[in-house]
Amino acid sequence: MWAIYLFLTILLLLLTILPKIQHSHWIFRVPEFGKIQITYFIGITFILGLLIDGSENLWYYQGLLMVMLVHHGVTLIKYTPLYPVKHIQKHRSSEHIHFISANVYQFNKEYHRFIDLVDKYHPEMFLTMESNSDWEESLRTLEKDYPFQHKVTLENTYGMHFYSKIEIMDAKTHYFVADDIPSIEIHLKTKDGFSFVFFGVHPPPPSPTEEETSKERDGDLLSTAKRVKDFHKPVIVVGDFNNVAWSKSSVLFRKVSHLIDPRIGRSFVSTFHAKYRLLRFPIDLMFHSEDIFIDKLTTLENFGSDHLPVYCEFFIDHHNDAQEERVEKATSEEKAEAEEMIQEGKEEDGNRDTVATE
Incomplete structure (x- = not known):
């Protein structure tokens, strides 16, 4: 013993x-x-x-x-809820908006289970990661309810698809550190007149079976942070970060982007691995600007993927400064460190196959 x-x-x-x-x-x-x-x-x-x-x-x-x-x-x-976070009162705000973010696992063939999930919770928008041409074809049945889409169809486990009931005013695909790792930038406008940006990310993880280092992951995330920092409208960044909120690069992301981590004072919202509760990590993250207020952030039931989907309910309030104190900004030294990490990410050779095999 x-x-x-x-x-x-x-x-x-x-x-x-x-x-x-x-x-x-x-x-x-x-x-x-x-x-x-x-x-x-x-x-x-x-x-x-x-x-x-x-x-x-x-x-x-x-x-x-x-x-x-x-x-x-x-x-x-x-x-955890033990950490005190000020309760926010609603002022002149938008209608409540709901979204699902899900790493569907490219080799998961149970497409109907994810479609049933969307039908059950009927969010205004949803994001899929690891979605390839087979997933795109299977999701066509939802396009009548989600007429606005932005698709990045890849077979390397880094495809992305975004579907929305809210009008897309503009959409861009970024390849910040590698030409096979996309991030998507979606500008939307609600029927009640609120504009916001939805940013989807899925950088590669450092692991013995994938990338040897975290350079591409960190460079991609910090490039996103630089991009969203200068947006003059509400912004959400969400996706499979392949990172945890307390890591140095996540904290640096939060400071460079001037965004808020909604898990603070709420819960871990652990998502991976979906099949092993005791070995589940919170790597599907979300960050938002100070004018976005989160009412609900949780995981939903497993639909056959190795990740649980994330479900969020939020509203936008341009006339409420109650969250300004939760925004942390990077020092000059941290900004220089972020630039160095971005450059290292661009120089790293991920050496990924164009078509992934299970």
Whole structure:
């Protein structure tokens, strides 16, 4: 029992330290994803220490576990209802708008389950990621209800499709760091006269099976942050970030873009992996400008993908400055760091196949 306790303590310490090393290799970045699970295991290991007769150094290890527990807890508590966030009152605002954002998993053939999901919640707009030509063909049945669309059909697991009941005034596809990794910029106008921008992203993840480093991911996200910072209208950035909200690059994204993380004071909204609840990470993120107010942000039921879909209800209020204090802005040093990361992302060779195989 003592050997198991000692092994777990050292392993958890290693997983806590690795993300602190600012290196882009996946070995250093992947442990960031498991902060929630690491924190649970620290607590379990601490309790285990109370039940065993260890060496005279046991309490040193217990103290180390407690320090790690506090270290992770200080970060994670921000993403729970225990963290105080001012309640926002509605003023002169738009009608409520709903959207679904879903990484559909390109090789998921249960198209009808996603279509049924859209029919059940009938959002005003929805975004799919990893959607290829087969998905595009299957989703045609929804086009009568969603007459406005923007499609980027790819077979490399980075395709994107956007469908809307709200009129699209303008639509662009960006390839910030690589010519096979799109981001979409959609300008919309509601029937009650409110204009806003919906930005969809899906950068590649750092992992042993995909990209060796996080350079393309971080460069793509920070390019998006620079792009949306100067928009003079409400903006939402949503998608499979392949990142967690507490990572350095996500915090830098939030500061450079001048956007708000709606999970703070609400919940983790964990989405991946859909089939394994205890190994689920919050990597499908969302950020919004200060004039967008979130009423609901949650996951929906699994439809056969490896990601759970994200469902959001929000409204726009141009005459409410209550959220201004939640906006953090990057320092000159952070802006320079972001520029460096963007350049590194552009120089990185992702070496992806044009057509992905399962």
